[in-house]
Amino acid sequence: MRVLIVEDEPATALLLEGMLTELGFEQVYIAYDTGAARDAIVLVSPDLAILDINMGREPIILLAERLRARDVPIVFSSGQAAGEMAPEWSDRPFVPKPLDKRMLHAALRNLGFENN
Numbered sequence: 362m363r364v365l366i367v368e369d370e371p372a373t374a375l376l377l378e379g380m381l382t383e384l385g386f387e388q389v390y391i392a393y394d395t396g397a398a399r400d401a402i403v404l405v406s407p408d409l410a411i412l413d414i415n416m417g418r419e420p421i422i423l424l425a426e427r428l429r430a431r432d433v434p435i436v437f438s439s440g441q442a443a444g445e446m447a448p449e450w451s452d453r454p455f456v457p458k459p460l461d462k463r464m465l466h467a468a469l470r471n472l473g474f475e476n477n
Contacts, residue, residue, distance in 0.1 A: 362387070364389045366378060367416065369413060369415075374393065376460055394416065395417070399427065402431065410433050410435050411435075411437075413438050414439035415439055436453065454468035
């Protein structure tokens with residue numbers, strides 16, 4: 362199981378990586394910007410992606426659309442409210458910041474990742 366984290370705050374990305382490792386995910390990749398994330402989608406071919414909604418100039422939705430085209434399940438994360446998501450993405454799991462491992466685990470179970 363390959364998980365791609367797209368997060369521009371290193372401390373948050375490392376915290377999320379640690380949570381995922383504790384939940385049983387062994388291959389976790391971090392992209393600190395959308396350019397690195399685009400490359401990782403091709404090079405890593407993730408099975409799951411966790412995307413920070415606020416990644417700077419490029420809308421994260423463009424990256425989410427690339428992942429959706431590859432049938433990669435997505436969890437969104439943000440320090441802002443989940444309501445800032447476009448309606449067509451509102452059915453995706455959302456984990457608010459500050460991150461909580463129980464909420465992350467619930468979001469992953471919502472996507473069918475029961476064993477992690």
